[in-house]
Amino acid sequence: MIDTHAHLHFTEAFDDAAEALARANEAGVDTIINVGVTPEDSRTALAFAQKPEYAVQKTGVKLFATAGLHPHEAARGDAALDGIADLAEDVVAIGECGLDYYRNIATKQQQDRALRAQIEIALEYHLPLVFHVRDAWDDFFTVLRDHPKARGVIHSFTGHQSEVERALSHDGKLYFGLNGIMTFTKDEAQLEAARLIPNDRLLLETDCPYLAPVPYRGKRNEPAYVPQIADFLALLRGSPREQLAQETTQSAETLFGLEP
């Protein structure tokens, strides 16, 4: 299985990254995509993925990185966006980028500008995007309509049926990244939406160190907990666990252009 959204390179959270990689391998997670949130952090994610001691021959886990400016950081503007573009040739996706009106740390205008700029970088380099969207669906889909070819994953998807439908009607292929939230949400409509996602548009992610699934809720999350999320979703969606693991892996390989 593939953890399509991890921050295993956050050194404050993971002083035991080598052990976390061993536990991931043991749990059947053989690929991890480390997602950057600023240019500096994206560089760290890339350096982490390229560390000789974490090479797949040693850990059994393939590591990749993305480069992005998180909506919370959108006030940093053009210099930071140039820093993201500088990394585009070495990463598998642009993001996480998007709109977050829940915390509103940067203004809506700053977030809009940063999102549009990163979509353009992704299109120029033929890369998919990792989207973070919170309380901002209408504006998000407006931006997407201006970029019909943009494709990617809506990470940590917590939308309802109408968001699933709107995402599926977008021209560029959009995937839905589901994580530990599903295992503890009380929002029935979120769970219903998670059932409606087509088999070939579903991705697994942890968003570690955040959002640990049940039974680890409240603890530090890590890639080795992907199976808990897969088990929960297989039950929720009524599909065999093996099939779900296989299909989500295939979808991640397709979206991020990874070798099977």
Ligand SMILES: [Zn+2]
């Ligand atoms: Zn994240």
